[in-house]
Amino acid sequence: MRVTVQLFARLRELAGCSRCEIQVPDGSSVEDVWRALAERHPALGPFAGAVSCAVNTDFARMQTTVLDGDEVAFLPPVSGGSC
Amino acid sequence: MNVERFAIVSAPLSVEVLTAHIEREARDRGEGCGAVCAFVGVVRATHQARRVRALEYEAFAPLALKVFALIGREIETRWPAGDVAIHHRVGALQIGDTSVAIAAAAAHRAEAFQICRYAIERVKQVAPIWKHEFFEDGDAWVEGATADPADELARQTALERACA
Numbered sequence A: 001m002r003v004t005v006q007l008f009a010r011l012r013e014l015a016g017c018s019r020c021e022i023q024v025p026d027g028s029s030v031e032d033v034w035r036a037l038a039e040r041h042p043a044l045g046p047f048a049g050a051v052s053c054a055v056n057t058d059f060a061r062m063q064t065t066v067l068d069g070d071e072v073a074f075l076p077p078v079s080g081g082s083c
Numbered sequence B: 001m002n003v004e005r006f007a008i009v010s011a012p013l014s015v016e017v018l019t020a021h022i023e024r025e026a027r028d029r030g031e032g033c034g035a036v037c038a039f040v041g042v043v044r045a046t047h048q049a050r051r052v053r054a055l056e057y058e059a060f061a062p063l064a065l066k067v068f069a070l071i072g073r074e075i076e077t078r079w080p081a082g083d084v085a086i087h088h089r090v091g092a093l094q095i096g097d098t099s100v101a102i103a104a105a106a107a108h109r110a111e112a113f114q115i116c117r118y119a120i121e122r123v124k125q126v127a128p129i130w131k132h133e134f135f136e137d138g139d140a141w142v143e144g145a146t147a148d149p150a151d152e153l154a155r156q157t158a159l160e161r162a163c164a
Helices: A009-015 A030-040 A042-047 B015-026 B061-078 B109-126 B152-162
Strands: A002-007 A019-023 A052-055 A058-060 A071-075 B006-009 B035-042 B050-059 B083-089 B091-093 B098-106 B129-135 B138-142
Touching: A002 A009, A002 A030, A009 A042, A009 B129, A009 B138, A019 A030, A030 A042, A030 A052, A030 A071, A058 B061, B006 B061, B015 B035, B015 B083, B015 B098, B035 B109, B050 B083, B061 B083, B061 B109, B083 B109, B098 B109, B109 B152
Parallel strands: A002 A071, B006 B083
Antiparallel strands: A002 A019, A052 A058, A052 A071, B035 B098, B050 B091, B050 B129, B083 B098, B129 B138
16 A cells, blocks of 8 residues: 655655655554655654654554554654754 | 734734734633733844854644644633633744744733743743754754643743743
C-alpha cells in the first residue's frame, strides 16, 4: 500500500522534499513508514528518537497502524524553548 | 468583524483585535469579564549571543489549529469561566514583528494572567510550529521539545508556571 509522507522544517530540508509517497506492506505502522523514509533519506536517521508524528492531521504514535492512502506527517522537535 | 479564536496567519497580527474579541466573548459568562491579559511574542534581535537578521516561522497549520483548540479545552476545564484566543504568524518576519498573540479573559485578573501564561507555555510545548533563524553568519532551526499533547508531565509544568 502507499502512504503520503509530509515533512516539516529541518526534516523537510534534510530530505529535500515536503511531500513524498512511500510504499509499505499492509499492516505497517508509522514506525515502518519512518524506517522506509530514513532508508531513502539517511540524513533523517538521527531524528528517530526525537520526531513526533501525525496521521491524517491528528497526533499519532509510532506504533499506530497506517492504512492505504493515509497522510503521515513527521514533526521535528518544536521551537518552544527557554521561558 | 468576524474574528477566529484560533488562527495561523501570514498577515501581521493585531493583539487589540484579539483582546476586544475575547472580552466580548466572555462578557456575558458567569460573573462577566473583568480582566483581559494579552501576551505578544515578538522577534528578538539575538539568539544565544548571535545577531538575528530575520526569521521564518513554519507551521503544520491544520494540526496547529487542533492543538490551539485542545489548549482551549484544557483551559476551559481548569478555568471554566475563562476564555482564550491564540493567533500565530507564519512566513518571513522581521525583528520586532509579532509572531504570536494571545488574549485571555476572566472575571478577575489572577485567572486572566494564569490562563494567558498557561496558553503560551502549551503553545511552545505542543504546537507544530518551527522557527528558522537567519544570522549574519548562517542559519539554524530552533528545536526544543518533542511535541506530545498526551505528555502529562509537560502539561503539569505549564500549569505550575502559570500558577506560580
